Amino acid sequence: MSTDSLDIINDLISGTETAQIEFKETTGQLERGMETLCAFLNGTGGKVVFGVTDKGRLIGQEVSDKTKRDIVEAIGRIEPLINVEVSYIPIPDTNKQVIILHVDPQLYARPFTYKGRPYQRMESVTSVMTQTSYNHFLMQRGGKYAWEAMYNEDLKVEHLDKNTILGAVRAGVESGRLPETTMREDIPVILGKFNLSSDEGKLKNAAAVLFGKELPDYPQCLLRMARFKGVDKEEFIDNQREYGNIFKLLDIAMSFFFKHLSLSGKINSLYREEELTIPYKALRECCINALAHRVYHKPGSSVSIAIYDDRIEVTNSGTFPADMTIERLLSTHDSEPQNPIIANVLYKSKILESWGRGIALMVNECQRVGLPAPEFHTDGAFVWVIFRYATSTRQVPDKYPTSTRQVEVLIQLIGENTFSVKEMMARMHLKNRESFMNTYLNPAMEVKLVEQLYPEQPNHPRQKYRLTDKGKELLKYE
Numbered sequence: 001m002s003t004d005s006l007d008i009i010n011d012l013i014s015g016t017e018t019a020q021i022e023f024k025e026t027t028g029q030l031e032r033g034m035e036t037l038c039a040f041l042n043g044t045g046g047k048v049v050f051g052v053t054d055k056g057r058l059i060g061q062e063v064s065d066k067t068k069r070d071i072v073e074a075i076g077r078i079e080p081l082i083n084v085e086v087s088y089i090p091i092p093d094t095n096k097q098v099i100i101l102h103v104d105p106q107l108y109a110r111p112f113t114y115k116g117r118p119y120q121r122m123e124s125v126t127s128v129m130t131q132t133s134y135n136h137f138l139m140q141r142g143g144k145y146a147w148e149a150m151y152n153e154d155l156k157v158e159h160l161d162k163n164t165i166l167g168a169v170r171a172g173v174e175s176g177r178l179p180e181t182t183m184r185e186d187i188p189v190i191l192g193k194f195n196l197s198s199d200e201g202k203l204k205n206a207a208a209v210l211f212g213k214e215l216p217d218y219p220q221c222l223l224r225m226a227r228f229k230g231v232d233k234e235e236f237i238d239n240q241r242e243y244g245n246i247f248k249l250l251d252i253a254m255s256f257f258f259k260h261l262s263l264s265g266k267i268n269s270l271y272r273e274e275e276l277t278i279p280y281k282a283l284r285e286c287c288i289n290a291l292a293h294r295v296y297h298k299p300g301s302s303v304s305i306a307i308y309d310d311r312i313e314v315t316n317s318g319t320f321p322a323d324m325t326i327e328r329l330l331s332t333h334d335s336e337p338q339n340p341i342i343a344n345v346l347y348k349s350k351i352l353e354s355w356g357r358g359i360a361l362m363v364n365e366c367q368r369v370g371l372p373a374p375e376f377h378t379d380g381a382f383v384w385v386i387f388r389y390a391t392s393t394r395q396v397p398d399k400y401p402t403s404t405r406q407v408e409v410l411i412q413l414i415g416e417n418t419f420s421v422k423e424m425m426a427r428m429h430l431k432n433r434e435s436f437m438n439t440y441l442n443p444a445m446e447v448k449l450v451e452q453l454y455p456e457q458p459n460h461p462r463q464k465y466r467l468t469d470k471g472k473e474l475l476k477y478e
Contacts, residue, residue, distance in 0.1 A: 009058065009089055009098050012049065016056060017124040020046035023054050026061045027070060027099065032126075034074045037101055038114035039121035041082060042129065042137065045105040046121070051091075051098040060096030063088055071099070079113050082106060111137035136297075147297035148206040148339045152217070155203040157187055160211040164247050165190060167431065168211075168349035175350040194345050206341045209296060212245045220317075222302035223249045225256045231308050246291045246346070251432040253287045253305060254280065255439055258409045258428060260307050275369065278312055278387045280429055282365035282374065285358045286385050290316035292346050293338040294383075315384040410440045411449060411467065411475055418453060418464040441465070449474060 017023055020043075022036040033048045040046030051060040061067075075084045085102040111118045111134050118129035118137075165187055172178030182190060191197040196207040208218050215221045227238040238260065242252050261277040276283070290303045294316035301317035318338055337343035346352040363373045366387065375386040413419075413427060421433065421441065430436050444450040449471035454460040467475065 009049075009100075012047070012100075017054065019121050019123055020044065022046070022048045022124075022126070023052040023056065024048060024050045025053055025059060026050060027067055030070060030074055033101070034078070034114050035117075035119045036121065036126045037084070037103060038078055038112050039119035039126045039129075041078070041103050041106055041112040042110050042118060043105070043121050045103050047103075048101045049098060050100075051096065058091070058098065060091040060094060060098055062095060063097045063099065067099075071101070075101075077115050079116075080109055082109070082112065146339070146341075148204060148209065148341050150205050151198065151202040152205055152208065153202065154217065155205075155208055157191070157201075157203070159213060160187075160191075160203075160207060161213045161245065162187060164211050164245060168247070168345065168351075171350045172348045177348045177350060194348070195341055196345070204341065205296070206339065206345070208245070209339075209342060210246055210345055215243055215245070219243075219299050220296055220301045221245065221249070223252060224302050224304040225253070226305070227260045227307045229309075231310050233306075246342070247351075248432060249291060249303070250284070250287055250351070251430050251435055253303075254284060254429055255406070255435060256305060257283050257307075259406050277389055278371065279365040279369055282362040282387065283312070283314075284429060285361050285365075286314045286374070286387075288346070288351055289358050290314050290383075290385075292343050292352060294318045296339065310389055312387040313384055314387075315382055317381065318383055319378045319380050320383065406440050407444045407447070407449060408474075410444050411471055414450065414465065414467050414471070415475065416467075418466045420462075420464050424465070444471070 012021070020040065022033065022040075024030075024033045027033070027050050029050075033050065037046075037048050040048075052058055071086060075082075075086075078084075082103065085100075087100040087102070089098045089100065091097060106112070111129065113119075118134050119126055120129040120133060166183075169178060169182050169185075169190060173180050173183055182193065185193070188197065188201060191203065191207060192199075194207075194210075195204075196210070197203050205218075208215060209221060212218065212221065221243055223242045223244075225238070225240045225242070226233075226236060229235040229237050240256065242249060244252070257276060257278075257280065287303070287305075294303060295301055295318035298317060303314070303316045306313045306315070343352060352358075359376070362385070366373055371390055372388050375388075377384050377386070409428075410424070413424060419427070421436070424441070425431070425433065425436050428436070428440075441450065445452075445465075447470075448468055450465050451468045452458065452460075453464045453466065454462070457463070
């Protein structure tokens with residue numbers, strides 16, 4: 001803002017000092033004024049006004065060449081270097097002036113320091129910034145300070161899941177997002193091309209989040225899931241906690257949705273299409289966003305899924321980008337990922353379909369089936385998305401004494417068809433074969449609801465699965 005009239009000055013000092021305005025009588029208090037200016041840069045911007053008492057009385061001061069040099073030198077001690085608007089406003093009928101130092105918010109460049117120390121503003125008080133706040137701003141700044149980009153000396157290649165890495169590469173090659181030669185590279189080379197390691201082979205935190213097997217040093221790689229009875233948190237029907245890399249947690253999240261949400265089927269041409277209560281594409285995109293763009297540097301943070309009778313809430317630690325309003329979020333916008341290294345790997349492995357379009361996909365999928373558009377919320381510490389049902393849905397009770405909800409989902413999926421394991425997983429949008437076998441297929445076969453086409457040759461190259469008579473009988477009740 002350009003300040004060039006005494007009327008504006010009088011209006012500016014008509015109140016008291018605030019979180020964005022500080023009064024100083026003269027530049028004899030320049031040091032304290034610069035500390036406050038640094039605090040404004042670490043907040044939402046503000047103005048330091050010299051030539052005004054702390055009560056808001058205009059007194060001005062004489063301004064010499066030395067005064068101006070002192071101000072320029074003091075501004076040069078703010079790091080990172082920043083543009084400060086300096087205005088000198090003469091007071092009529094005197095040889096005095098009012099000096100205003102004005103800074104706009106610089107959210108992506110924080111934290112700022114003055115003479116090597118960071119400052120913060122609380123109401124009208126300037127103080128030294130806490131170490132916790134300083135570290136938080138450093139990580140928000142990104143680059144080498146971002147948590148995902150920090151190296152963990154104790155993290156080794158053997159701590160990563162080789163199959164998950166190769167699966168990500170395979171998906172990237174098949175989608176054309178990675179060159180085919182990537183399939184022939186060694187794991188350390190692949191990690192380097194994903195920007196997950198240094199030239200010396202040191203691994204970044206992002207490597208653990210994406211591909212880690214055992215993650216005792218990363219308690220924040222947590223997914224919490226709950227199915228509540230009713231519309232509040234008074235009573236649990238199901239409550240689970242799972243630790244793992246993003247690929248594993250995404251599969252677990254989708255399995256939880258299939259476990260607790262009703263499936264409906266419709267005939268489209270020659271094929272039966274299955275639809276969850278909330279479209280799975282919308283739920284999947286929401287979970288991907290929550291896992292990819294969340295805050296990871298807080299050990300106690302997590303992603304959570306809560307299913308109620310009338311809605312689903314997916315919550316992650318973090319907030320929207322600093323200049324991203326709800327209105328802009330819901331319109332066409334560029335992607336500003338919280339974790340660009342993680343987001344880039346997920347994009348190249350075709351988990352993230354296209355940067356900046358996930359919100360539109362969720363909205364369009366819900367509108368396609370006549371559901372309300374999802375709601376997006378943040379309080380500065382968490383982001384949560386709410387999907388509401390068209391009508392309330394109650395927990396579906398087991399209709400067969402030996403079946404689980406996962407088995408019922410599988411029965412509905414197979415119907416009158418025969419499918420391979422790969423085909424069933426693809427239709428359910430699951431990627432973890434072990435989880436699918438243990439949660440869906442093996443339990444269904446144990447209670448003789450599903451059978452193999454070649455039971456005498458379990459590893460037959462054309463092995464497929466179909467419903468038994470008992471399974472078909474259960475299907476009648478679905």
